Amino acid sequence: MQAITVLGATGSIGVSTLDVIARHPHRYRVFALTANSRTDILLQQCRQFAPRYAVVADEQQADAFALRVREEGLAVEVLAGVAGLEAVAAHPEVTTVMAAIVGFAGLSPTLAAVRAGKKILLANKEALVCAGQLFMQAVGQAGATLLPIDSEHNAIFQCLPYGKTLVEAGVRRLLLTASGGPFRERSLEEMEWVTPEQACAHPNWSMGRKISVDSATMMNKGLELIEACWLFGTTPAQVQVVVHPQSIVHSLVEYADGSTLAQLGNPDMRTPIAYGLAWPERIDAGVPALDLFVAGRLDFLPPDEVRFPALRLAREAFIAGGSAPLVLNAANEVAVAAFLAGRLPFTGVARIVERVLEQLAARPLPGDLSALVAVDALSRQCAEQEIKVHA
Numbered sequence: 258m259q260a261i262t263v264l265g266a267t268g269s270i271g272v273s274t275l276d277v278i279a280r281h282p283h284r285y286r287v288f289a290l291t292a293n294s295r296t297d298i299l300l301q302q303c304r305q306f307a308p309r310y311a312v313v314a315d316e317q318q319a320d321a322f323a324l325r326v327r328e329e330g331l332a333v334e335v336l337a338g339v340a341g342l343e344a345v346a347a348h349p350e351v352t353t354v355m356a357a358i359v360g361f362a363g364l365s366p367t368l369a370a371v372r373a374g375k376k377i378l379l380a381n382k383e384a385l386v387c388a389g390q391l392f393m394q395a396v397g398q399a400g401a402t403l404l405p406i407d408s409e410h411n412a413i414f415q416c417l418p419y420g421k422t423l424v425e426a427g428v429r430r431l432l433l434t435a436s437g438g439p440f441r442e443r444s445l446e447e448m449e450w451v452t453p454e455q456a457c458a459h460p461n462w463s464m465g466r467k468i469s470v471d472s473a474t475m476m477n478k479g480l481e482l483i484e485a486c487w488l489f490g491t492t493p494a495q496v497q498v499v500v501h502p503q504s505i506v507h508s509l510v511e512y513a514d515g516s517t518l519a520q521l522g523n524p525d526m527r528t529p530i531a532y533g534l535a536w537p538e539r540i541d542a543g544v545p546a547l548d549l550f551v552a553g554r555l556d557f558l559p560p561d562e563v564r565f566p567a568l569r570l571a572r573e574a575f576i577a578g579g580s581a582p583l584v585l586n587a588a589n590e591v592a593v594a595a596f597l598a599g600r601l602p603f604t605g606v607a608r609i610v611e612r613v614l615e616q617l618a619a620r621p622l623p624g625d626l627s628a629l630v631a632v633d634a635l636s637r638q639c640a641e642q643e644i645k646v647h648a
């Protein structure tokens with residue numbers, strides 16, 4: 258019986274995780290659930306899954322939530338803030354942590370789980386983008402098990418022999434698929450004034466708003482490129498992004514002998530989540546099998562980095578190293594929030610990220626979390642300033 262903490266339980270990945278868990282009550286027990294502010298959803302989840310702890314990250318809302326929990330007579334202990342998130346991520350009774358908080362906010366609780374040597378199901382790609390070296394060193398030192406949940410990385414993981422480096426496995430390249438998002442065929446001029454609703458209407462995947470916008474700008478693929486480099490110990494030169502509009506092939510591994518292995522399936526995050534939960538076994542995820550006759554054709558195209566400059570910016574930031582990926586991520590989070598709030602045009606997102614990267618040159622990153630928090634804060638300030646001046 259695995260005891261599971263779901264960080265970001267109220268989000269798209271969190272809800273899908275609980276859906277899979279509910280199908281296997283004899284294998285999985287929910288130990289803790291966390292939210293930022295959507296406490297109505299959290300309360301409903303507490304009724305259904307009876308966790309030992311519920312954490313409200315937004316401290317202003319925690320007391321009111323604790324009162325509602327008491328009034329309902331639920332045996333759930335309510336914790337608040339980052340300290341609460343870290344406590345349930347690292348608790349000795351927890352075996353498995355689903356890291357599904359969106360953005361930089363997910364880094365400290367995920368790192369707490371890593372340092373406590375847990376099995377981590379990593380959806381929060383921003384944690385690796387911002388703190389790749391620190392994060393992977395901590396995984397090694399604590400003996401944590403890191404399983405990728407992002408569908409592309411999960412697919413690559415499924416196509417690789419476990420426990421071997423890419424060189425030992427005879428891997429030539431990783432092929433990272435991208436749907437191309439809702440604006441795949443739009444010109445730059447057409448993209449200038451698209452709305453948040455259009456940007457969040459992903460053609461194949463149902464996801465949270467931030468990752469939906471990242472998908473539309475293709476920053477998501479840039480973040481995933483960095484994530485792949487850290488997870489699989491490789492360089493951007495060995496990772497080819499392939500636009501695949503149908504989102505059926507979730508990624509591929511090209512081997513030295515001419516073989517290319519792929520993982521296919523319907524676009525439903527419950528598949529990689531179930532794989533992570535049960536690994537190395539497989540369990541029912543509630544996802545229907547892929548019908549190849551319905552899928553019909555599968556297309557593959559090169560990415561267009563002129564219309565989607567975010568992909569290039571992410572690659573360059575990873576190559577620059579040090580603080581650059583952290584700066585890229587912070588500027589992107591601020592710019593995406595500004596776009597969603599109607600304060601920045603869609604194409605302004607990549608422009609702001611580029612300007613912030615130009616201003617804050619890459620520096621060596623000290624290996625402690627507080628230093629990362631300081632660089633993140635400075636990058637956010639710089640991005641807000643740029644939005645004021647240029648939006």
Ligand SMILES: NC(=O)c1ccc[n+]([C@@H]2O[C@H](COP(=O)([O-])OP(=O)(O)OC[C@H]3O[C@@H](n4cnc5c(N)ncnc54)[C@H](OP(=O)(O)O)[C@@H]3O)[C@@H](O)[C@H]2O)c1
Binds near residue numbers: 264292314358
């Ligand atoms: N959705 C997908 O299909 C998908 C696929 C691959 C990877 N991912 C990755 O998985 C992560 C989650 O994505 P998502 O789509 O599930 O996002 P989402 O739907 O926006 O959910 C985000 C979760 O994080 C919580 N949260 C937000 N800000 C927080 C903060 N400051 N402190 C603590 N908790 C906070 C939210 O709580 P509230 O609900 O209270 O706001 C919610 O539970 C992202 O890193 C994303 O890139 C997602």
